[in-house]
Amino acid sequence: MxxxxxxxxxxxxxxxxxxxxxxxxxxxxxxxxxxxxxxxxxxxxxxxxxxxxxxxxxxxxxxxxxxxxxxxxxxxxxxxxxxxxxxxxxxxxxxxxxxxxxxxxxxxxxxxxxxxxxxxxxxxxxxxxxxxxxxxxxxxxxxxxxxxxxxxxxxxxxxxxxxxxxxxxxxxxxxxxxxxxxxxxxxxxxxxxxxxxxxxxxxxxxxxxxxxxxxxxxxxxxxxxxxxxxxxxxxxxxxxxxxxxxxxxxxxxxxxxxxxxxxxxxxxxxxxxxxxxxxxxxxxxxxxxxxxxxxxxxxxxxxxxxxxxxxxxxxxxxxxxxxxxxxxxxxxxxxxxxxxxxxxxxxxxxxxxxxxxxxxxxxxxxxxxxxxxxxxxxxxxxxxxxxxxxxxLSDQLYVYLQSVQSYISPPIACMFLVGLLWPRANAIGSKVVLWTGLALGMLRFILEVIHKNSPFSNPFLKTMIEMNFMHFAIVLFVISILLLIVVSLATPAPAQDKLDGLTFRFAGQVKLDEEYKIENPIRRRQNMVASIILLVMLLVLWIIFF
Incomplete structure (x- = not known):
């Protein structure tokens, strides 16, 4: 053709x-x-x-x-x-x-x-x-x-x-x-x-x-x-x-x-x-x-x-x-x-x-x-x-490869987002979340591949495997957040002097000694206006195609 x-x-x-x-x-x-x-x-x-x-x-x-x-x-x-x-x-x-x-x-x-x-x-x-x-x-x-x-x-x-x-x-x-x-x-x-x-x-x-x-x-x-x-x-x-x-x-x-x-x-x-x-x-x-x-x-x-x-x-x-x-x-x-x-x-x-x-x-x-x-x-x-x-590669394997992203991404997204928002998150919590999240994500992936060829009869396994991949990503993200909070609270807090400029609470405690790190107030306002226009456009489009 x-x-x-x-x-x-x-x-x-x-x-x-x-x-x-x-x-x-x-x-x-x-x-x-x-x-x-x-x-x-x-x-x-x-x-x-x-x-x-x-x-x-x-x-x-x-x-x-x-x-x-x-x-x-x-x-x-x-x-x-x-x-x-x-x-x-x-x-x-x-x-x-x-x-x-x-x-x-x-x-x-x-x-x-x-x-x-x-x-x-x-x-x-x-x-x-x-x-x-x-x-x-x-x-x-x-x-x-x-x-x-x-x-x-x-x-x-x-x-x-x-x-x-x-x-x-x-x-x-x-x-x-x-x-x-x-x-x-x-x-x-x-x-x-x-x-x-x-x-x-x-x-x-x-x-x-x-x-x-x-x-x-x-x-x-x-x-x-x-x-x-x-x-x-x-x-x-x-x-x-x-x-x-x-x-x-x-x-x-x-x-x-x-x-x-x-x-x-x-x-x-x-x-x-x-x-x-x-x-x-x-x-x-x-x-x-x-x-x-x-x-x-x-x-x-x-x-x-x-x-x-x-x-x-x-x-x-x-x-x-x-x-x-x-x-x-x-x-x-x-x-x-x-x-x-x-x-x-x-x-x-x-x-x-x-x-x-x-x-x-x-x-x-x-x-x-x-x-x-x-x-x-x-x-x-x-x-x-x-x-x-x-x-x-078959079309099916192509879909499998694409779905891997939904299985490995929630723990990593959790680490970055919670890490910026909550200074108490620590290294031990990060290890637990990353490896637990990887294990759960890969388990879902492997069981899904098996289930496609030889369906499971167990109701719980069947429900977890057939769950929409976006729903699974949400569940894994919530589990990752809860694990990070619980483990971090149960173990010593990170040293505050090591968090300078790495969380919102300590955002201002970093020396801005290079030009690329400094914001201009006028450009900041311009970016803010452009961002608001973008959000309004998206809202209007979602309403039109609801």
Missing amino acids: SLDFSLLDYSIIGAYFLIVFAIGYYFSRQERSSTEYFLAGRHVGWFAVGASLFASNISTEHFIGLSGTGYMSGLATGNFEWSASICLLILGWVFVPFYLKSGVFTMPEFLERRYSSASRWYLSSVSIIAYILTKISVHLFAAGILLKQVMGWDIYTSSILLVVVTGVYTIAGGMAAVIYTELIQTFILLAGAIALTWIGLDKVGGWNELVANVPAGHMDMFRPMSDPEFPWTGVILGPYIVGIWYWCTDQSIVQRVLAAKNIDHAKSGTVMAGFLKILPVFILVLPGLIAYALHQKGLLLPGQELSPNDVYPVMVKELLPSGFRGLVVASLLAALMASLAACFNSASTLMTIDVYQKFRPQASEKQLVNFGRTSTIVLVAVSLLWVPLVTV
Whole structure:
């Protein structure tokens, strides 16, 4: 089902690759300290921060997953996108001041300062393993589906090409190259996605025709509590627990705000990304509904079955004229490469700062940068070794890999959030919560896999395993909070002099000796106004699509 590409299509795709390589080459020629290589010298402006936050999050699985889920279930999956806007505001207003004032390079480093080195080792290990075993494989799996159908490439060709190209500019230019390529990639992926949505909506006959040709409830963001996929009870809480972990504590996201010029630019970047996260509902989920309406009207694959995984590539093939096809393929490549680059760069930062530097505290700046580049090369090699496994991934295993996030995120979100709000939380409580949470999450995951193949008859086990994953995330988050409170109260309190600048109670007890840690009152008011406008927009949208 590959497309017939014109010279214009190939020219657009070629221009995209030239831009990416040019940015990587430019930054590779500059001398790099560890701060410059891993945090772009903390000189990144708010616009680039916001675009980078958005682009590093959107990948090919969004194009497949959101359009496919929109086709099958409607707009309800969009709650995860709009809740992300709230989580980005939480990142900017709650977490960013502490992260930047502490001067940390990584999230595990912050967790060590707040609790203990054991917490740092746990988060470093879990993060690196998760990047390699789940994120990279999921990105390549989704890319394989799209590029095979759109370009006719087999998964080996697409995976090897994209991993190598992304690895080259990430290794050469470091964080600066990653962020500024993501800035360009944001415009490209938005242009491609908007073009397809606009053309599809015009083809279906406009908004009223779309609403008339999709099932009842497909335009609603909230579903009954009995809904197996998106119960309102899960939707109003679950996405925020996973979201706080992902948007506020995951290295691949937070590293972008750590690279900002100062707290004001970091906050502005999170607000901008919050506005951008409104768009996927309309440019990635909505195309799924458009495909459903077109299929019902006999205007898209009449008389044929349309698989959810095929929705986006089929629309690209059937609806787009020459030129637009190249633009959309460039947007797909941009989405994948931005996410892969985020994984490579953040994992190498963790390996360098949280592993190598811990064992070699006297390492020079040049040694740190060289190890960062070497570790990225290793990650690229591991990714290539993953390719044969990705070819045998089933849709079901893809879903399993995605669900792991809901099982490991609640304890980590609890540690960061409660750690900032409650100074009494201590290192012993953190150990108990992290390891208990991991055990419970993995137990649910393993039992779920077993239950799919050989269902349990025990009522309690069956109820726990079949519980909606968002409900499970809520339960695990509550258990984690209770454990942290009980264990911390039952053991000695942390030394107060070690909490300076790490909790709200001791927020002011940190020396602001560097410019990037200082806020400007005027910029703060501007960010506050923009944040309020974003919240009002979200409220209005939720009311409209209630």
